Amino acid sequence: METVKAKKYHHGNLEEALVLAGLREAQASGTRNLGVTHLAKSVSVSPMAVYRHFSSGESLKAAISQNARENLAHRMQAAALAVSGTRNRFRALGEAYIHFALTEPGLFSVAFVACDVPPAREDDPSAWGVLQAGIQELCDDGLIAQSATESVAAFAWSSVHGFAMLANGLDPVRPQATPEDISKLLDLVWDGILGA
């Protein structure tokens, strides 16, 4: 029987289980409870078992953070695929990004937490890559010059990421964001892009 996983000496897939537990914690309380001991306990394993799969607590945290970023990138892709039209598709990327920050503040903050250790592999998919694909489409449609892709990408990412962080309340600054605020921001970003 595969359906009942008896409790064995060997866990079976501890690495994945730890990351998943970390994501659950992140969802509930952000960066706070991502320690080795806490996560080990949450999957019923001794703290030292973690080190068979991660070289340090920091690298476990980095893996969790990476997974959260990939989660975001997936949602962006899905949002873009769900609508048609170059502009709508591009706008959907920004909406998905901000929606993620607002509905999953814990995951969002973990996704962009500064880790001492770099992630083991590249993000797959990466939010940055998804954005670039969207911008290439703008380019193909003649909405912006090929030479402008770099700066447009930096501008779009910056605006949306900055707004997400602020709206999210992550930073010790200011009020909440309404759907109108989000819409207006994306309008302004679009204006900036076309004006280039």
Added chain:
Amino acid sequence: METVKAKKYHHGNLEEALVLAGLREAQASGTRNLGVTHLAKSVSVSPMAVYRHFSSGESLKAAISQNARENLAHRMQAAALAVSGTRNRFRALGEAYIHFALTEPGLFSVAFVACDVPPAREDDPSAWGVLQAGIQELCDDGLIAQSATESVAAFAWSSVHGFAMLANGLDPVRPQATPEDISKLLDLVWDGILGA
């Protein structure tokens, strides 16, 4: 003699000394070494002495973070005062913000670190307030409608803050920012604002 401060049982101004030590640490290594024990040691005081001035390590960190933000706000004000013309002055705010992030990455990351504890008082001056003053000036000059100030403020802040974080390398994403990148970003922001 005031010039030689003999080592006394009472420190004299421990609260300020701790925050200053924290800022020095932040400048050197960001968020890493802002613990109670470490900072206490760096001003030659026992760890418990800290708690006569801060209710917890978190609240000390919050005070350091606040001081870093005020430092940023001061630089923005100074930059704005140094140039003339509404547009130049507004642009100088963004330049100062990004320049701060790039030249003082440690302070910048501490300034916007998520603290469990809210700051004891309001930021004074606050970067947000300085920005709003700049935007009011745009409004007074008839460059934007009074009704647009809110969304323009959110847009400008978001773009510059997001760019600063990304350029800073704080986030686990992408390459460096050149002066041209910065200039282009501010151009795009300006376009977006005027298009509103």
Added chain:
DNA sequence: TTTACTATGTTTAGAGCATACACATTTGAA
């Protein structure tokens, strides 16, 4: 000046966390 109160530091001690080292169990390949 003496006394007493308040502010500010120190010492001691306990809890929690990261992690090095030695040991135990399981798995899988020869």
Added chain:
DNA sequence: TTCAAATGTGTATGCTCTAAACATAGTAAA
């Protein structure tokens, strides 16, 4: 079957945060 590699446990060290009790210095009133 047998043994080496992979994976997990237990124990121990050293770090941090912080509570409690104690010590010293500054200050104000008698």
